[in-house]
């Protein structure tokens with residue numbers, strides 16, 4: 001594997017990045033951050049209207065191999081290269097194993113897990129030609145902590161964690177790094193929709209914030225910063241890792257707050 005070196009003054013300058021699910025939430029924040037740091041960014045999403053100026057969109061359904069291959073072919077034609085792939089498109093599911101039927105299991109795994117395999121396999125020829133190739137998958141704390149009412153979603157993200165490590169091993173000698181981020185509860189349109197459907201949205205938001213030791217939801221921008229770190233040419237020694245961005249939820253065990261505690 002060739003050593004990755006970088007010009008710190010233009011971290012992502014001259015690099016091309018593709019972000020699946022880049023039209024909303026964590027994906028949009030990531031696309032915006034990578035562009036801010038100098039990358040040419042392509043958003044791959046079901047709909048790409050309303051993207052920030054200068055950001056290119058390709059309509060792409062990660063569950064449809066033909067759509068994925070056409071989108072990656074367009075990236076190759078338009079930019080002639082691809083250096084960074086952020087596999088971020090994902091959907092949620094609620095309930096125990098008794099609550100989702102077979103069709104729902106297949107639908108969620110198809111987007112969250114098989115989608116990563118489809119997009120990555122179509123992107124590999126371009127990534128192999130890059131000297132700064134990096135893939136970042138959006139995983140979840142649901143891969144590392146048991147959360148109630150999230151059986152299917154957690155199974156999908158557990159698979160993403162295993163897939164991240166396997167992909168890192170498969171492609172390390174081709175000079176392609178593969179890592180993932182494990183966000184806690186992030187304030188995105190998705191969580192907004194979840195809160196809207198709760199009986200008491202304000203109480204639900206407070207409970208989700210309190211579950212994280214920082215006492216706050218994570219912001220999409222904070223996840224984007226972590227993704228940019230893992231994607232950066234400056235992180236050439238980091239592969240096969242998962243980075244928690246969860247307000248301390250996975251790693252910390254606090255005692256209940258006492259009156260007078262500083263938080």
Ligand code: NAD
Pocket residue numbers: 020021022023024025026027044045046047060061062063088089090091092111138139140141182183184185186187188189190191
């Ligand atoms: P979001 O709903 O705001 O954005 C998801 C984007 O993915 C949307 O633009 C949607 O159109 C796109 N998408 C969905 N299905 C697709 C498909 N078949 N093909 C292409 N694009 C598709 O959600 P978000 O909260 O930003 O979530 C992004 C990722 O972060 C997901 O993988 C999710 O599992 C993960 N995540 C979110 C949270 C959270 O609390 N929000 C926590 C941990 C992990």
